[in-house]
Amino acid sequence: GEDVEQSLFLSVREGDSSVINCTYTDSSSTYLYWYKQEPGAGLQLLTYIFSNMDMKQDQRLTVLLNKKDKHLSLRIADTQTGDSAIYFCAERRSGGYQKVTFGTGTKLQVIP
Amino acid sequence: DAGVIQSPRHEVTEMGQEVTLRCKPISGHDYLFWYRQTMMRGLELLIYFNNNVPIDDSGMPEDRFSAKMPNASFSTLKIQPSEPRDSAVYFCASKDIANEKLFFGSGTQLSVL
Numbered sequence: 001g002e003d004v005e006q007s008l009f010l011s012v013r014e015g016d017s018s019v020i021n022c023t024y025t026d027s028s029s030t031y032l033y034w035y036k037q038e039p040g041a042g043l044q045l046l047t048y049i050f051s052n053m054d055m056k057q058d059q060r061l062t063v064l065l066n067k068k069d070k071h072l073s074l075r076i077a078d079t080q081t082g083d084s085a086i087y088f089c090a091e092r093r094s095g096g097y098q099k100v101t102f103g104t105g106t107k108l109q110v111i112p
Numbered sequence: 113d114a115g116v117i118q119s120p121r122h123e124v125t126e127m128g129q130e131v132t133l134r135c136k137p138i139s140g141h142d143y144l145f146w147y148r149q150t151m152m153r154g155l156e157l158l159i160y161f162n163n164n165v166p167i168d169d170s171g172m173p174e175d176r177f178s179a180k181m182p183n184a185s186f187s188t189l190k191i192q193p194s195e196p197r198d199s200a201v202y203f204c205a206s207k208d209i210a211n212e213k214l215f216f217g218s219g220t221q222l223s224v225l
Contacts, residue, residue: 031212042116042203042216043155088155098143098207099168100214102155 004103006089011109018076020106022089025070030094032065034074037086037105046074046087076108084110116217118204124223130192133220135204136185145214146179146189147203155203161187194224 003025012018024032030051035043049056049063049072056063062075076083089103117136125131137144145160159169164181172179176195181187191198201221205214 033212035214040218042205042218043214044216045213048212092212097168098145098160098162099157100145101157102147104154 004089004091004101006087006103006106008104009107009109011111012079013111014079014081016079018074018079018083018108018110020074020076020087020089020108022072022074022103023070024072024089024091024103026091026093026101027070028093029070029091031092032063032072033088033090033092033100034061034063034072035088035090035102037088039085043088079108079110081110081112084108116204116206116215118202118217118220120220121218122221122223124225125194126225127195128193129224130190131194131198131222131224133189133202133204133222135187135189135217137187137204137206138215139185141206141208141215143207143209144181144187145205145207146187147205149201149203149219150199158189191222194222196224198222199224 005023033048034046036046037043047058060077064073086105086107088105090100092100119134146158147155149155158171159179161181179189201219203216203219205216207214
């Protein structure tokens with residue numbers, strides 16, 4: 001079945017890099033996502049990676065995928081106070097099934 | 113487009129009352145999802161629709177919960193009767209088949225006293 005695990009909390013200093021980690025159990029997972037949730041708001045998609053990729057970079061964001069260990073990470077370079085939010089890892093199987101399963105979320109605190 | 117619109121933003125009700133949450137998806141999106149977020153259980157998928165037809169309702173907690181999508185631009189999630197353990201933030205999201213991105217509404221904060 002689907003299960004997505006994340007650590008609950010991460011604190012970094014402004015300007016440092018943040019690395020948020022995630023593990024998933026479903027080997028059928030084809031799409032892996034990172035969503036961001038700011039207080040009082042819905043989730044917003046940051047980026048996603050297809051399972052046949054190892055890495056994806058988008059400006060300050062780098063996603064790394066280790067399929068063997070079923071491990072996904074999100075690196076935020078030059079972390080800013082505006083990056084403070086909850087970050088969710090999520091996965092979806094291939095094919096027509098559209099269910100996206102979310103992790104527990106990692107609260108990122110950026111210290112000025 | 114204004115995005116996914118949910119109403120109300122906040123709902124406070126008493127145990128036993130009926131609660132109706134509403135959602136207007138983004139025009140042209142084929143899929144609509146209802147999620148529930150709590151501290152204990154995180155973000156759970158309750159049900160999703162494709163072209164107004166329920167596809168997977170295995171996440172609906174029990175018979176007290178029901179969801180409908182009478183047309184492509186409107187969906188409701190109803191709880192009858194409501195219980196304190198239903199207190200949560202309920203999110204509606206939509207997407208189209210050609211895009212992996214889920215668009216979330218701002219959520220409805222439900223408190224059942």
